[in-house]
Amino acid sequence: MVKTVSIATLICALSIGGVSAKEFQEHNNMMNHGDGHLMDMDGGMVMGQNTDTLPGGCDKIAATKEITVRAGHKYSEKFPGTMWAFDQQEFQFEPCTKLTVHFINEDEIRHQWMMHGLPKYMYPKGMFHLEVSGPGSVSGTLILPPGDKTYLVHCDIAQHMEKGMKAQLKVGKGGEDLPSIPGVTASVFPDDYSGKPFSLQEFVTQETQAKIASAAAAIAASAPKTDAQTNGNAGAADESFLSGVTVVGLAIGIIIGPLLTKRFKGMSVGEVVATVFELISHSIGFTVELIAKLVKKFLGKKAIPLPDK
Numbered sequence: 001m002v003k004t005v006s007i008a009t010l011i012c013a014l015s016i017g018g019v020s021a022k023e024f025q026e027h028n029n030m031m032n033h034g035d036g037h038l039m040d041m042d043g044g045m046v047m048g049q050n051t052d053t054l055p056g057g058c059d060k061i062a063a064t065k066e067i068t069v070r071a072g073h074k075y076s077e078k079f080p081g082t083m084w085a086f087d088q089q090e091f092q093f094e095p096c097t098k099l100t101v102h103f104i105n106e107d108e109i110r111h112q113w114m115m116h117g118l119p120k121y122m123y124p125k126g127m128f129h130l131e132v133s134g135p136g137s138v139s140g141t142l143i144l145p146p147g148d149k150t151y152l153v154h155c156d157i158a159q160h161m162e163k164g165m166k167a168q169l170k171v172g173k174g175g176e177d178l179p180s181i182p183g184v185t186a187s188v189f190p191d192d193y194s195g196k197p198f199s200l201q202e203f204v205t206q207e208t209q210a211k212i213a214s215a216a217a218a219i220a221a222s223a224p225k226t227d228a229q230t231n232g233n234a235g236a237a238d239e240s241f242l243s244g245v246t247v248v249g250l251a252i253g254i255i256i257g258p259l260l261t262k263r264f265k266g267m268s269v270g271e272v273v274a275t276v277f278e279l280i281s282h283s284i285g286f287t288v289e290l291i292a293k294l295v296k297k298f299l300g301k302k303a304i305p306l307p308d309k
Helices: 002-020 200-221 232-256 258-264 269-299
Strands: 044-047 063-072 090-093 097-105 110-116 127-133 136-143 149-154 166-171
Touching: 044 136, 063 090, 063 110, 097 110, 097 127, 127 136, 200 269
Parallel strands: 063 097, 090 166
Antiparallel strands: 044 127, 097 136, 110 127, 110 149, 149 166
16 A cells, blocks of 8 residues: 555656646747737747837947847856846947847746836837746847937846846946846845844834935936036046035935934835925025025115205
């Protein structure tokens, strides 16, 4: 009896193993649903494909490029605290490049290579999207817009981006680097491997400081450009100025962070930015009013007494 049960168990285990091990599949014959949306019933998908329409500002295709991007758990091993990753975390191409992406999923689960921030008049919802369920590959093509900009590329499956499956694609010189790109930029909230007991107060303080620093950087980035910024010969000076503003903002954030912990606790980054702008607006209004009073006091014309009759 025991021998019979053992054999049955072994057969079941082998059967389950054979079913769970999905074969690698190339998704080449997908149905075209229009507007660059390709899909099959086996878990392959392309959204936002564009092979021939030039974005506004592109007179011609500047270059034709192909890249192969691999996704899987094994690529996260070099980034502590992550679970999934792409084999590349940064890409860079000329504006108006016709780019074909060959996306290979090496895991037994679903992964995506999704690019955000594209012009919505051409790419539905402003994105280009490749997806494969289980081991397999899919390819898609897009034409990059003109200009210098850094685009987010990530997997939109729940928690996959947060656990490391994130990259950035720079067009031209690119823009600001994105935060928390594994191996490229520092994490907004770095993992703590010190082994110290968790402190809620310390965590809240660090979180608040990070939000204030992010808000300061956003304010510096949105500041109106000066003549020096538009002058190519003053590029280095402009960069130094912005860097100085950012450093000052970060320093102020670190100093006053603990004092504002209660005020910003529980707020999102957007709410923090809105609150900071509101405080700045009130401060500017108060300053202007004070200056007006001082000017009126010191420069106002005094009444000239009339001569006695």
